[in-house]
Amino acid sequence: MTSDPARREVLAAPEELRRLLSAGQEVCVLDVRWALGRTDGADQHRAGHVPGAVYVDLDTELAAPATAEDGRHPLPTVADLQAAARRWGVRAGVPVVAYDAVGGMSAARAWWLLRWCGVADVRILDGGLDAWVADGGVLEVGDVVPAPGDVVLVPGTLAVLEADEVAALASQASRGGAEPQSGTPVLLDARAGERFRGEVEPVDPRAGHIPGATSAPTGDNLDGTGRFLSSDVLRARFSRLGAVPGAQVAVYCGSGVTAAHEIAALAAVGVPAALYAGSWSQWSADPARPVATGG
Numbered sequence: 001m002t003s004d005p006a007r008r009e010v011l012a013a014p015e016e017l018r019r020l021l022s023a024g025q026e027v028c029v030l031d032v033r034w035a036l037g038r039t040d041g042a043d044q045h046r047a048g049h050v051p052g053a054v055y056v057d058l059d060t061e062l063a064a065p066a067t068a069e070d071g072r073h074p075l076p077t078v079a080d081l082q083a084a085a086r087r088w089g090v091r092a093g094v095p096v097v098a099y100d101a102v103g104g105m106s107a108a109r110a111w112w113l114l115r116w117c118g119v120a121d122v123r124i125l126d127g128g129l130d131a132w133v134a135d136g137g138v139l140e141v142g143d144v145v146p147a148p149g150d151v152v153l154v155p156g157t158l159a160v161l162e163a164d165e166v167a168a169l170a171s172q173a174s175r176g177g178a179e180p181q182s183g184t185p186v187l188l189d190a191r192a193g194e195r196f197r198g199e200v201e202p203v204d205p206r207a208g209h210i211p212g213a214t215s216a217p218t219g220d221n222l223d224g225t226g227r228f229l230s231s232d233v234l235r236a237r238f239s240r241l242g243a244v245p246g247a248q249v250a251v252y253c254g255s256g257v258t259a260a261h262e263i264a265a266l267a268a269v270g271v272p273a274a275l276y277a278g279s280w281s282q283w284s285a286d287p288a289r290p291v292a293t294g295g
Helices: 007-008 016-021 042-049 078-088 107-114 128-132 163-174 193-197 231-240 258-267 280-285
Strands: 028-031 096-099 122-125 185-191 249-252 275-276
Touching: 007 122, 007 258, 016 128, 096 107, 096 128, 107 122, 107 258, 122 128, 163 185, 163 249, 163 280, 231 258, 249 258, 249 280, 258 275
Parallel strands: 028 096, 096 122, 185 249, 249 275
Antiparallel strands: none
16 A cells, blocks of 8 residues: 555555455445457456445446547436446445456546546556455455445536647647657547557547647556556656646547546646547547647
Protein backbone atom coordinates (compact mmCIF):
# COMPACT_ATOMS: atom_id res chain seq x y z
CA MET A 1 0.00 0.00 0.00
CA THR A 2 1.40 3.38 -1.01
CA SER A 3 1.64 6.49 1.16
CA ASP A 4 1.32 8.75 -1.92
CA PRO A 5 -2.00 10.62 -1.41
CA ALA A 6 -2.69 11.22 -5.12
CA ARG A 7 -2.03 7.59 -5.97
CA ARG A 8 -4.15 6.32 -3.08
CA GLU A 9 -7.11 8.34 -4.35
CA VAL A 10 -6.96 6.41 -7.64
CA LEU A 11 -5.66 2.92 -6.81
CA ALA A 12 -6.50 0.29 -4.22
CA ALA A 13 -3.92 -2.39 -3.48
CA PRO A 14 -5.18 -5.99 -3.32
CA GLU A 15 -4.04 -6.37 0.29
CA GLU A 16 -6.00 -3.26 1.26
CA LEU A 17 -9.21 -4.53 -0.34
CA ARG A 18 -8.75 -7.95 1.25
CA ARG A 19 -8.27 -6.35 4.65
CA LEU A 20 -11.40 -4.21 4.29
CA LEU A 21 -13.53 -7.17 3.21
CA SER A 22 -12.14 -9.40 5.96
CA ALA A 23 -12.99 -6.74 8.54
CA GLY A 24 -16.58 -6.67 7.30
CA GLN A 25 -16.32 -3.08 6.15
CA GLU A 26 -18.89 -2.11 3.54
CA VAL A 27 -17.28 -1.83 0.09
CA CYS A 28 -19.00 -1.87 -3.30
CA VAL A 29 -16.82 -4.01 -5.58
CA LEU A 30 -17.44 -3.84 -9.32
CA ASP A 31 -16.28 -6.51 -11.78
CA VAL A 32 -15.85 -4.74 -15.14
CA ARG A 33 -14.33 -7.52 -17.19
CA TRP A 34 -14.49 -6.57 -20.86
CA ALA A 35 -12.31 -6.72 -23.96
CA LEU A 36 -12.89 -5.50 -27.49
CA GLY A 37 -14.57 -8.25 -29.51
CA ARG A 38 -15.49 -10.38 -26.47
CA THR A 39 -18.93 -10.75 -24.92
CA ASP A 40 -18.24 -13.32 -22.19
CA GLY A 41 -17.57 -10.97 -19.29
CA ALA A 42 -20.64 -12.14 -17.38
CA ASP A 43 -19.61 -15.78 -17.85
CA GLN A 44 -16.12 -14.99 -16.55
CA HIS A 45 -17.69 -13.28 -13.55
CA ARG A 46 -19.85 -16.29 -12.71
CA ALA A 47 -16.84 -18.59 -12.98
CA GLY A 48 -14.93 -16.69 -10.32
CA HIS A 49 -14.87 -13.17 -8.87
CA VAL A 50 -13.80 -11.16 -5.84
CA PRO A 51 -16.28 -12.04 -3.06
CA GLY A 52 -19.34 -9.81 -3.27
CA ALA A 53 -18.32 -8.22 -6.57
CA VAL A 54 -21.16 -7.19 -8.88
CA TYR A 55 -20.79 -7.66 -12.62
CA VAL A 56 -20.90 -4.45 -14.68
CA ASP A 57 -21.53 -4.64 -18.43
CA LEU A 58 -19.38 -2.00 -20.10
CA ASP A 59 -21.22 -1.99 -23.42
CA THR A 60 -24.71 -1.57 -21.98
CA GLU A 61 -24.21 0.06 -18.57
CA LEU A 62 -21.11 2.22 -19.02
CA ALA A 63 -22.02 3.50 -22.49
CA ALA A 64 -24.96 4.63 -24.56
CA PRO A 65 -25.68 2.83 -27.86
CA ALA A 66 -23.03 3.39 -30.51
CA THR A 67 -23.66 5.83 -33.37
CA ALA A 68 -21.47 7.23 -36.13
CA GLU A 69 -22.13 10.72 -34.79
CA ASP A 70 -21.20 9.96 -31.17
CA GLY A 71 -18.73 7.07 -31.44
CA ARG A 72 -18.59 3.45 -30.31
CA HIS A 73 -19.00 4.10 -26.58
CA PRO A 74 -20.82 7.41 -26.02
CA LEU A 75 -21.24 8.51 -22.43
CA PRO A 76 -24.45 7.14 -20.90
CA THR A 77 -27.07 9.60 -19.76
CA VAL A 78 -26.71 10.49 -16.11
CA ALA A 79 -30.16 9.04 -15.42
CA ASP A 80 -29.18 5.70 -16.98
CA LEU A 81 -25.85 5.66 -15.16
CA GLN A 82 -27.50 6.45 -11.83
CA ALA A 83 -30.04 3.66 -12.33
CA ALA A 84 -27.19 1.25 -13.15
CA ALA A 85 -25.09 2.37 -10.19
CA ARG A 86 -28.04 1.77 -7.87
CA ARG A 87 -28.43 -1.72 -9.36
CA TRP A 88 -24.77 -2.33 -8.50
CA GLY A 89 -25.48 -1.30 -4.92
CA VAL A 90 -23.53 1.97 -4.96
CA ARG A 91 -24.53 3.93 -1.87
CA ALA A 92 -23.70 7.36 -0.54
CA GLY A 93 -20.59 7.27 1.64
CA VAL A 94 -19.64 3.69 0.72
CA PRO A 95 -16.27 3.26 -1.05
CA VAL A 96 -16.21 1.69 -4.52
CA VAL A 97 -13.43 -0.48 -5.98
CA ALA A 98 -13.55 -1.51 -9.65
CA TYR A 99 -11.44 -4.21 -11.24
CA ASP A 100 -11.02 -6.25 -14.43
CA ALA A 101 -8.53 -8.75 -15.83
CA VAL A 102 -6.66 -6.36 -18.14
CA GLY A 103 -4.72 -4.09 -15.82
CA GLY A 104 -7.61 -1.72 -15.20
CA MET A 105 -8.17 -0.88 -18.87
CA SER A 106 -11.94 -1.40 -18.63
CA ALA A 107 -12.39 -0.84 -14.88
CA ALA A 108 -11.08 2.68 -15.42
CA ARG A 109 -14.22 3.47 -17.42
CA ALA A 110 -16.35 2.83 -14.31
CA TRP A 111 -13.86 4.79 -12.19
CA TRP A 112 -14.02 7.75 -14.57
CA LEU A 113 -17.81 7.79 -14.94
CA LEU A 114 -18.46 7.62 -11.20
CA ARG A 115 -15.80 10.25 -10.47
CA TRP A 116 -17.26 12.46 -13.23
CA CYS A 117 -20.61 12.21 -11.49
CA GLY A 118 -19.31 13.16 -8.06
CA VAL A 119 -18.55 9.84 -6.35
CA ALA A 120 -15.37 10.77 -4.51
CA ASP A 121 -14.27 7.44 -3.03
CA VAL A 122 -13.94 5.19 -6.08
CA ARG A 123 -10.70 3.43 -6.99
CA ILE A 124 -9.25 0.89 -9.39
CA LEU A 125 -7.89 -2.39 -8.01
CA ASP A 126 -4.21 -2.19 -8.94
CA GLY A 127 -3.32 -5.27 -11.00
CA GLY A 128 -6.92 -6.43 -11.25
CA LEU A 129 -8.08 -9.99 -10.67
CA ASP A 130 -4.64 -11.52 -11.29
CA ALA A 131 -3.13 -9.38 -8.53
CA TRP A 132 -6.02 -10.27 -6.20
CA VAL A 133 -5.35 -13.99 -6.67
CA ALA A 134 -1.57 -13.60 -6.51
CA ASP A 135 -1.94 -11.79 -3.20
CA GLY A 136 -3.91 -14.67 -1.71
CA GLY A 137 -7.41 -13.41 -2.38
CA VAL A 138 -10.09 -16.08 -2.71
CA LEU A 139 -12.74 -16.20 -5.44
CA GLU A 140 -16.44 -16.96 -5.23
CA VAL A 141 -18.66 -18.20 -8.04
CA GLY A 142 -22.16 -17.49 -9.26
CA ASP A 143 -24.19 -14.33 -9.70
CA VAL A 144 -24.25 -11.50 -7.17
CA VAL A 145 -27.41 -9.45 -6.68
CA PRO A 146 -26.74 -6.66 -4.17
CA ALA A 147 -29.18 -4.62 -2.15
CA PRO A 148 -30.21 -1.57 -4.23
CA GLY A 149 -28.07 1.52 -3.81
CA ASP A 150 -29.14 5.09 -3.21
CA VAL A 151 -26.37 7.09 -4.87
CA VAL A 152 -27.30 10.43 -6.47
CA LEU A 153 -25.10 11.31 -9.44
CA VAL A 154 -24.35 14.87 -10.49
CA PRO A 155 -21.97 15.27 -13.47
CA GLY A 156 -19.21 17.82 -13.81
CA THR A 157 -16.47 16.78 -11.40
CA LEU A 158 -14.17 15.72 -14.26
CA ALA A 159 -13.70 17.59 -17.54
CA VAL A 160 -15.14 16.40 -20.84
CA LEU A 161 -14.35 17.87 -24.26
CA GLU A 162 -16.40 17.88 -27.44
CA ALA A 163 -14.87 17.46 -30.90
CA ASP A 164 -14.64 21.20 -31.67
CA GLU A 165 -12.92 21.85 -28.35
CA VAL A 166 -10.46 19.05 -29.10
CA ALA A 167 -9.76 20.54 -32.52
CA ALA A 168 -8.95 23.90 -30.92
CA LEU A 169 -6.72 22.32 -28.29
CA ALA A 170 -4.94 20.16 -30.88
CA SER A 171 -4.24 23.26 -32.97
CA GLN A 172 -2.56 24.89 -29.99
CA ALA A 173 -0.65 21.71 -29.21
CA SER A 174 0.67 21.46 -32.77
CA ARG A 175 2.16 24.95 -32.50
CA GLY A 176 4.27 23.68 -29.62
CA GLY A 177 6.48 21.74 -32.06
CA ALA A 178 7.96 18.29 -31.73
CA GLU A 179 9.33 18.95 -28.24
CA PRO A 180 6.59 19.79 -25.70
CA GLN A 181 6.98 23.22 -24.17
CA SER A 182 5.98 24.15 -20.64
CA GLY A 183 2.43 25.48 -20.63
CA THR A 184 1.60 24.21 -24.13
CA PRO A 185 -1.70 22.28 -24.27
CA VAL A 186 -1.21 18.54 -24.71
CA LEU A 187 -3.52 16.08 -26.50
CA LEU A 188 -2.57 12.49 -25.73
CA ASP A 189 -3.62 9.57 -27.96
CA ALA A 190 -3.89 6.51 -25.70
CA ARG A 191 -4.16 3.91 -28.50
CA ALA A 192 -1.36 1.60 -29.54
CA GLY A 193 1.43 3.25 -31.51
CA GLU A 194 0.65 1.45 -34.76
CA ARG A 195 -2.91 2.77 -34.71
CA PHE A 196 -1.69 6.28 -33.96
CA ARG A 197 0.70 6.13 -36.89
CA GLY A 198 -2.05 4.83 -39.18
CA GLU A 199 -0.32 1.54 -39.95
CA VAL A 200 -3.40 -0.46 -38.91
CA GLU A 201 -7.00 0.37 -38.06
CA PRO A 202 -9.04 -2.65 -36.98
CA VAL A 203 -12.36 -1.03 -36.07
CA ASP A 204 -12.74 2.64 -36.98
CA PRO A 205 -13.48 4.33 -40.35
CA ARG A 206 -10.09 5.92 -41.00
CA ALA A 207 -6.52 5.22 -39.91
CA GLY A 208 -4.27 7.78 -38.26
CA HIS A 209 -4.64 10.33 -35.49
CA ILE A 210 -5.86 13.82 -34.68
CA PRO A 211 -3.32 16.35 -36.04
CA GLY A 212 -1.37 17.80 -33.13
CA ALA A 213 -1.86 14.76 -30.86
CA THR A 214 1.01 12.95 -29.15
CA SER A 215 1.21 9.17 -28.99
CA ALA A 216 0.98 7.88 -25.40
CA PRO A 217 -0.16 4.22 -25.43
CA THR A 218 -2.17 3.28 -22.36
CA GLY A 219 -0.36 -0.03 -22.03
CA ASP A 220 2.84 1.86 -21.20
CA ASN A 221 1.29 2.87 -17.86
CA LEU A 222 1.62 -0.73 -16.63
CA ASP A 223 4.41 -3.07 -15.65
CA GLY A 224 4.70 -6.68 -16.76
CA THR A 225 2.24 -7.88 -14.10
CA GLY A 226 -0.52 -5.46 -15.09
CA ARG A 227 0.04 -3.09 -12.17
CA PHE A 228 0.49 0.64 -12.58
CA LEU A 229 4.10 1.75 -12.80
CA SER A 230 5.56 3.56 -9.81
CA SER A 231 4.58 7.19 -9.41
CA ASP A 232 8.12 8.34 -10.16
CA VAL A 233 8.21 6.42 -13.44
CA LEU A 234 4.73 7.60 -14.45
CA ARG A 235 5.59 11.19 -13.56
CA ALA A 236 8.73 11.05 -15.70
CA ARG A 237 6.83 9.48 -18.59
CA PHE A 238 4.15 12.14 -18.67
CA SER A 239 6.66 14.93 -18.12
CA ARG A 240 8.47 13.88 -21.30
CA LEU A 241 5.12 14.20 -23.09
CA GLY A 242 4.46 17.66 -21.67
CA ALA A 243 1.68 16.43 -19.37
CA VAL A 244 2.71 18.15 -16.16
CA PRO A 245 0.79 19.85 -13.33
CA GLY A 246 -0.63 23.12 -14.60
CA ALA A 247 -0.70 22.09 -18.26
CA GLN A 248 -3.98 21.76 -20.16
CA VAL A 249 -4.11 18.03 -20.87
CA ALA A 250 -6.72 16.06 -22.80
CA VAL A 251 -6.81 12.37 -23.69
CA TYR A 252 -8.58 10.27 -26.32
CA CYS A 253 -8.39 6.67 -27.49
CA GLY A 254 -10.53 4.57 -29.81
CA SER A 255 -13.88 5.04 -28.06
CA GLY A 256 -13.25 6.69 -24.71
CA VAL A 257 -12.55 3.52 -22.69
CA THR A 258 -8.78 3.15 -22.39
CA ALA A 259 -8.41 6.94 -22.37
CA ALA A 260 -9.99 6.78 -18.90
CA HIS A 261 -7.08 4.55 -17.86
CA GLU A 262 -4.62 7.21 -19.03
CA ILE A 263 -6.56 9.85 -17.11
CA ALA A 264 -6.38 7.64 -14.01
CA ALA A 265 -2.61 7.27 -14.41
CA LEU A 266 -2.28 11.04 -14.78
CA ALA A 267 -4.46 11.63 -11.73
CA ALA A 268 -2.27 9.25 -9.75
CA VAL A 269 0.64 11.67 -10.23
CA GLY A 270 -1.39 14.83 -9.69
CA VAL A 271 -2.11 15.81 -13.30
CA PRO A 272 -5.79 16.42 -14.09
CA ALA A 273 -6.85 15.70 -17.68
CA ALA A 274 -10.00 16.06 -19.76
CA LEU A 275 -11.58 13.18 -21.68
CA TYR A 276 -12.56 13.41 -25.33
CA ALA A 277 -15.37 10.90 -24.93
CA GLY A 278 -16.16 10.46 -28.64
CA SER A 279 -12.48 9.76 -29.30
CA TRP A 280 -11.18 8.39 -32.60
CA SER A 281 -14.36 6.45 -33.38
CA GLN A 282 -16.27 9.75 -33.54
CA TRP A 283 -13.51 11.88 -35.07
CA SER A 284 -12.64 9.45 -37.88
CA ALA A 285 -16.30 9.00 -38.84
CA ASP A 286 -16.61 12.71 -39.66
CA PRO A 287 -15.15 13.35 -43.13
CA ALA A 288 -14.77 17.04 -42.27
CA ARG A 289 -12.23 16.26 -39.54
CA PRO A 290 -8.56 16.16 -40.61
CA VAL A 291 -6.44 13.08 -40.09
CA ALA A 292 -2.66 12.77 -39.71
CA THR A 293 -0.48 9.68 -40.11
CA GLY A 294 3.07 8.82 -39.18
CA GLY A 295 5.03 9.41 -35.98
